[in-house]
Amino acid sequence: MKIAVFGAGSIGVYIGTSLLAAGGDVLLVGRSRMRERIARHDVLLTDLQGRQMKVHGSQVPYEEDAAAIATADLILVTVKSADTPTAANAIAAHAKPSALVLSLQNGVGNVDVMRARLSDRTVLGGMVPFNVVQMTDGRLHRGTAGELMVEASPAIAPWHALFRAAHLPLMERDDFAAVQWGKLLLNLNNAVNALSGLPLKTELSQRAYRRCLALLIEEALKVLRAAGIRPAKVARVAPHLLPMLMRLPDAMFTRIAASMLRIDPEARSSMWEDLQAGRRTEVNHLNGAVVALAKQAGMDAPFNRRMVELVHAVESRGGEMQGPSLYRALKTGMENGGTATASN
């Protein structure tokens, strides 16, 4: 049974190569940059537990033509959210009708986007709790822990053994919308992290950045409550405790929330990687999803709205923001509703 990874970047190559090394028949579909990188460096996967795995580049099937997914029985979609419509169109054009499509993306809207375009196929949601960064030395480094979650379905049954063999067990969840919102609350840190320019651990160790995150999560929790959505606990801390924990002084946070800082010092958010690569970010699909849900519920979400503006300003002009400036900029948005500018 064949697996195609559609959008082989950080997550796609990490998961695809892990499945390949575990004996899976895997094909990666992506861009020339990654194909060349794999040919040059092989694929070296490392993680925070010190595990290392090297797969020779010549053993990693990598195609740039989407038509290569034609023989796949499982298609893992690992493009960024803005590319989901293109991925769905390619699947509609080339994949077997029986192929199972599994989105391993952040955000709450990708599965619906694909289902709308692939109404005759099975499309499931998946959630990747851990972080993978492309290091300058060619490694793909997993910097946090956690198990993959997937929407419960009989269609996933044939794939459990392979994922388990690849040290990527799949946890089936009946409450998948809640899982996605639970993950999205954590992803509100992606923008804070990207604007900080710092590794996740350094950023989260600074109260000024955590206070920004507390504003964003607290607002999102209010919006979710108004919309009747209960986010699931997808990490060690329950969602409603996050704002209080984030606001603790550094010494207390380090002690009480030690598990949240169990992050490799090199780990960064995927949005930081986008800014570094000069790509558009997923901010519209993360903080923007809170703003959109607020609108549906007849509310406003000014902190998340402001965050979307700040990230767009940095996407076009570059720059980083220190914690206190970012906090002031979020609060300014609340008070004035003005247009964001990136500053220090």
Ligand SMILES: NC(=O)C1=CN([C@@H]2O[C@H](COP(=O)(O)OP(=O)(O)OC[C@H]3O[C@@H](n4cnc5c(N)ncnc54)[C@H](OP(=O)(O)O)[C@@H]3O)[C@@H](O)[C@H]2O)C=CC1
């Ligand atoms: N990185 C992480 O640690 C985590 C990421 N996620 C989520 O996983 C998803 C993937 O993230 P990540 O792996 O970081 O993203 P990447 O940008 O590293 O990988 C996506 C890849 O897909 C390529 N791509 C886009 N469109 C196409 C297409 N039509 N055909 C072929 N290739 C295409 C992109 O190329 P190009 O950019 O050149 O278009 C890019 O190389 C996102 O939703 C992210 O939020 C979830 C948890 C952790």
Ligand SMILES: CC(C)(CO)C(=O)C(=O)O
């Ligand atoms: C794992 C996590 C939460 C790390 O920030 C992530 O989802 C991302 O980088 O997109």
